[in-house]
Amino acid sequence: MTTNNTTNRMIKYGTNVVVGTILFLAVLVALNFFATKSRVRIDLTRSKQYTISEATRRILSSLKDRVNVTVYATMQETPPDWTEQRNQLFDLLQEYRVASRGKVYFTFKDPSADPKIEQEAQQKGIREQTMQKVGTTEINLKAGYLGFVVDYKGKTETVPALRPEQSVEYQLTRAINKAAQVNVPTVGIIAPSGNPFFGEQGKYDLVPRYIEEEGYKIKNLEASKLDLKDVDLLMIFEPEDFSEETLYKIDQYVMKGGKLFVAASGADINPQTGRATAKVPNINSILEYYGMHVNGDLLEDWGRALPRLYRTQRGFVRGPDPFFIGVVDFPSTNSLITKDLTGLILIYPSSVSPSSHGTSGTLEVLARTSPLTKRQESFFMIDPEKLKKPPKSECDSYNVAMMVSGKLDSRYAVVDPPVVTNDDGTTRAVLASEVIRESDPKAAVVVFSCPLAFHSEVISPTSDGVVNAIFLLNVADALTRGGEMISLRTKQAGVAVLRSDITPAQAIIAQVIVIGSVPVVLIILGLVRLFYNKMKRIRYREIYGA
Structure with missing residues (x-):
């Protein structure tokens, strides 16, 4: 009888342990299921x-x-x-x-495992792509895939390969x-174009490509036939001397609350001949009334x-060139444009300063040179071999990027508006009553x-000047x-870790704890x-006694 009782108790206790283990595992599975469905997340990574x-x-x-996201990724031996x-x-x-x-629905497919995929x-x-796996004694190279396709209502967007430098x-x-066209503003661009008959590409051809990659619509504009309808942002690079009609259209676009970016120099530079001459752009005539002015100088x-x-008379020489500048001074701590920017690279920059007219808007300095900057005016010397480092008494810090926003004044509140061309080719005089004299508070102007x-060649993805493209974006x-x-x-792309200073021994201990925690809990x-x-x-x- 005693043997039977002992056997029964063993069966009973054994059954209890098995049932308890199953229930514990079921609870873990249920918790994991509801955790994946929950909107609450806890991120313990440092970044x-x-x-x-x-x-x-x-x-x-x-x-x-x-939205369907199909990821094509090599899964083995990566x-x-x-x-x-x-x-x-x-x-x-x-x-x-x-x-x-x-x-958002997603699937993972392994092209390396199936020729059809x-x-x-x-x-x-x-x-x-070529995957590089570094071992203790050798480097193994292997072809692999890591990209994805987004599909939204028949419109697709492909990322051919994840870029490690981006999050x-x-x-x-x-x-x-x-793909979903959630927020797609239109950017109008005025920039010098190349001569296709001589196989010349435009100097700013990469600008619209960068902007379009970010999900913007691009509208290439001609200054002589300016159509700013549906343009959310107007970008002007290296402006020529615009006609009064063009200046008026740009000004009234800003007065209606438009956004304007101007990249203009105060000097005409020819590095091949080593010569430069002052050339202040006439877009200054409207910028003056907004509160800014591009100066006819070089820094x-x-x-x-x-x-x-x-190149020098002695051959090629490597040395610091004060006209090639790395800017890291971004005074405006509240500016979305520069608050997370790591730097800018400038080449033969001029300066931009507050205008004598002043402004009723909010003026911000976005970027400026170091305090060891000399300003060249009227007579320019751009040959680095002939330049001498000036004393500190001749140096100062100068603004190279400024922004004004809010209610801005129009030049045409005090200057007669020009004759404009209608859509049908006829011309007409603009009545004074048609002129918007003060801008909508949403207006904003950035001058670089x-x-x-x-x-x-400066903002190429492989060059250091790609930071300038980030500034534009x-x-x-x-x-x-x-x-x-x-x-x-x-946002920095990187490996998500809890600690950056963990030792190999600590890593092994952590792995043992993670892997062995469930069995240990069950045993306890x-x-x-x-x-x-x-x-x-x-x-x-x-x-009850025995």
Whole structure:
């Protein structure tokens, strides 16, 4: 009888342990399921890598229909950085699904494992890349894929390959915004064009490409036939001497609350001949009344001069050139355009200063040179070999970018408006009663006194001057979208970690804890229950006897 009782108790207790374990695992599965569905998340990473920004949330909440994201990613034997980006993309897509209330759907496909999927990926524009896996004794190279396609109501946007220098969230949100057309302002651009008959490309050809990649519509404009209808932001690079009619149209566009960006120099520079002459653009005539003025000068900054290779009588020499400047001084702490900017690269800059007219709007200095800057006026010397470092008494800090916003004055409140051309080609005189003399408070104007900073060879993705392109994108975003993409654009891409100084031993301990925590908890619970039952049996013997 005793043997049977012992057997029964073992079966009973064994059954209890099994049932308890199953229930515990079921609770864990249920908690994990509801956690993935919950909108509440806790991000313990130092850089908040898994916390999606308010800009992303606004775009996702504005989606009217389902968004399908197809990720083409090599899943096996990938280097750590590829694995991290792939995992981060998966985690972010889960967050996007929750934040969009189920409108974001996603699937992962491995082109490296199936030739049909590989062909599908290539047809959709996903680019094969070379993965580099560094071992202790060798470097292994392997072809792989890591890109995605966003589809929204038949409109697709392809990211051929994730760019490691940009955050995954920025690339994903930008693609969804472009495909879904959630917020797509129109940017009008006036810039010198190349001569196609001689195979010349425009000096600013990369500017519209950068802006269009951000989800803007581009409208290329001619100064002589200016049509600013539906333009949310007007960008002017290296302005020629505009006609009075063109100046009037630009001015009245601003008076209606328009946004204007002007990149203009106060000097005409020819680096090949080593000559420069003062040439103040006549767009100053309307900028004066807004509160700013581009000066007819050149700045040589000896405090932030960048080294470069230039030709001399002795051959090529590498040394600091005070006309090639790295700007890091951004005085306006509240400006969305520059608050997260790491720097700018200027080439033969002029200065921009408050005008004598003054302004009724809010004037901000966005960027300026170092205090070791000499200003050249009237007579220009741009040969770096002939320049001498000036004494501090001849130096000062000068503004190179300024912004004014709010209620601005029109030049044509005191100057007679010009004759304008109608759509049918006829001309007419503008009545004084038609002129808007004070702008809508939403008006904003940014002046940058170094157009060379936006030449295509300067802002190429492979050059250091790509930071200037980021400045342009920040201008467009701040003036048309309220700056919602700026925080994403400047968000650092990187590996999400809890601590940057963790040692290998600590990493092993952490892995053991994470992997072994569930079995350990189950064992502890089993021992607790065993001890409890043993104590209960002892208590029963004391009460009822053997």
